[in-house]
Amino acid sequence: MADILDIQGLSKRYGAVLALDQLSIKVPQGSIYGLLGPNGSGKTTTLGIVLDVINASAGTYRWFGQPISKATKRRIGALLETPNFYPYLTGEENLRITADVKRVDHSRIPAVLQTVGLAARKANKFKGYSLGMKQRLAIGAALLGDPEVLVLDEPTNGLDPEGIAEVRGLIMDIAAQGKTIILASHLLDEVEKVCTHMAVLRNGKLKAEGPVSSIMATNDLVFISGGAPLEALLQIARALPFVTEARQVNQQIQLTLQPNSDSSDLNRAFFAQGIALGQLVVRKKSLESQFLEIIKADAV
C-alpha cells in the first residue's frame, strides 16, 4: 500500500524550545492513524507543518508522493486545533466560503450539514453555536470536497459524551469508505477505540510507531497460579529463557513473555517440570499502561 503522507526528519524550533525533533513517520493509505501524546508534545505542530501553516525548521514531507500544492490540498480535509469561522456569518454562509476556497460546488453543503447534524441550525450565526456544534461544523467543512484524507486535531475536544460517540461513529463511517484519517489526540481511549496505526510523541520526539495491534501485542501479560506454591512458580518462571520478567502480584505470578513465544510455550514448560498450572490468564496490556510506559521510558 502506498503512503499517503511521508514525513522525514521534521523539526520545529520556537526560540530555545525544540517543539519537534527529527520526526519521521509514514501514514499508510486507508489507515486511521493516531498521533498520540500529552499536551505540548508536538502533535499540533506536526499537523500545522504538513498542512502548510507552520514553517518547519528542518525536514521534508510529501503528500501522495508529491510536495504540498493547491492540488494536494484539495485532496485533504483538515481541522486544526480550533474551529475557524467568521462569527457573524451563519453556519451555511461559512461553509459557502469554505466551498469557494476549496473550489467545491455548493450543492454538497446541505448533505454535509446533514451528516454533521447541523441542518436545522444552518441559518444560525456561528457565534451562537455551542462548542460541540462549532466542532461539528469544522468537521463538516473538512468533509466538503469529499477528501481522500481527513486530518483531525483533537476532534472530540469540548464535546459531551454523546457528541464524542457521534464524532467517533462519523470517523468510523468515513474510514469505512476507504479514506485515510489522521487523528491527533491526547486521549488514549480515543486512539485505542478508533485507530489502526499510531505514533506516540513526547516532547517533540517519536517514542513508538506502528500498527496499534503490534504495539500492544509486544507486551502481553500472563498471570499464573496454582499447581505449586507461588515461590516455586516464581523460581521456575525466572529460569525459563523466554520469560523476560516475573514477579508476584496479588497471589498470582505476573509474567512478561518474549514477543515470539506464547502462553502454550509457558504451559508446556511448567508441565515438563511436573507442574500442572491451576490458572493461566493472558491479558493484553491496556493502551494506557502501555502509553505511560513509553512516556516514562524517556523520563528516566
Next chain:
Amino acid sequence: MTSLLRIELRKLLPYSTFWVLLLLQCCLLFIFFYARGNVMVNGQMAGAELYQFPKLWMHLAYISSFLNLIPGILIIILVSDEYAFRTLRQQVIDGFSRANLVQSKYSIILLLALLLAAYVLFLGLGFGLYHGQNTDTSSIFTDSQYIFYYLVQLVGYMSLAMLVAFLVRKTGLAIMVFMAYTLVVERLIQWQTPDALDKYFPMKTLGALTPNPHAEIEQLMLGVTDTLSPVQALAPAVLYVTLFCFLSYQLLRSRDL
C-alpha cells in the same frame, strides 16, 4: 482575482462593521463638501466660488484626501479580523496560497477605492451643477483626472494599512501604528530630511497626488516646500503600492499562521 473577490464579498457584505464605516465615510465626505461650500466669504457663499467646473475637481480631491484614515482603518479591521478568527490559517489549509491571501485583500482595496472615487465624482457633479453659473457642458469633466489621482491615493493608503495589519495583527495596535505613522512619524522624519529626498517619502508622495488648490497661500505661511506634481507622483505611488503588497506577502511567507 474575480473568484477571490467573490469570496471576499461573501465575508464583507453581511458584516455590519463594514457598512457602518462605509456609511460614515460617505456621510463625512458629503458633510465636508457641503460645509465648505456654505462658508460665507465676503458676504458670498464660498461654494459659489469654489464649486465651479473645472477647478472643483482639484478642490474635491484635496478635501477628500483628509478622510483617508477611515478606509485605512476599515482595511486594518478586515485583515486583523482574519487573524482573530484564525480564518487566514483555515483558508491556507483549505487551498489558498500566501499570495492568494494578499491578492484577495488587494481586490477589496481596489473595489473600495473605485467605489469611493465614483462617489466623490458623483458628489462633484451634484455640487458643481447646483452651484454652477453658466455651466459650459464641455468643461464639466475637464481636470476630472484629479479624481483618478484620488483613487490612486486611496489604493496607496489602504495598501499601507493592509501591510500594517499583516505586520501587527492586533486591530487596536495596528490602527494606532497606522495613525502614528501617517500623521506623526513620517512628518518628523521629513522635518529632518532635505526636501529633495523627502518628497519621495510614502505619505508625501501620496499626498502630492491631491495638491492643495491654494498652495500659494499655504507656502506663504509655512515656507516653500518642494513637492512632486500629481503626474510626477503617480509612478512612485504605484511603486509604493507594489512594495506594500510585496512586503505583506513576504511577511505571510516568513511567519507561521
